[in-house]
Amino acid sequence: MYVYFLRAGKSRKGPIKIGIAKNIEKRIATLQTGNHLVLYLEGCIKCDSYAQAYSLEQMLHRVFKGHNIRNEWFRGNLDMKRIENMNMRESTSIEWVEPEEPESEEFDPEILYFVRGL
Numbered sequence: 001m002y003v004y005f006l007r008a009g010k011s012r013k014g015p016i017k018i019g020i021a022k023n024i025e026k027r028i029a030t031l032q033t034g035n036h037l038v039l040y041l042e043g044c045i046k047c048d049s050y051a052q053a054y055s056l057e058q059m060l061h062r063v064f065k066g067h068n069i070r071n072e073w074f075r076g077n078l079d080m081k082r083i084e085n086m087n088m089r090e091s092t093s094i095e096w097v098e099p100e101e102p103e104s105e106e107f108d109p110e111i112l113y114f115v116r117g118l
Contacts, residue, residue: 002021002022003053008038008039016042016073018072018074020050043083
């Protein structure tokens with residue numbers, strides 16, 4: 001199980017979702033279906049069990065309560081180094097991934113043509 005941090009959109013200030021998943025890639029694909037912004041994995045924390053991941057996720061939600069937008073989404077100005085340096089006594093290891101390079105989200109006239117049937 002993992003606690004993951006997903007950023008919505010290419011802006012470094014884009015909102016971040018703190019959640020849990022057994023399979024992060026599958027979870028991203030599921031969430032991407034309902035999100036118009038591209039989701040990028042900022043990092044993850046490996047846990048030994050669902051209970052441990054859930055407990056850690058809830059603790060992180062409390063720590064960043066002041067940044068909460070709604071439910072599991074937080075303003076994108078979370079200090080990821082603060083998370084990395086926190087005392088994670090309940091987790092066995094922290095696995096941080098390098099932030100993905102956002103793809104261009106520029107206007108594509110072919111999409112407009114397809115949607116409007118021009």
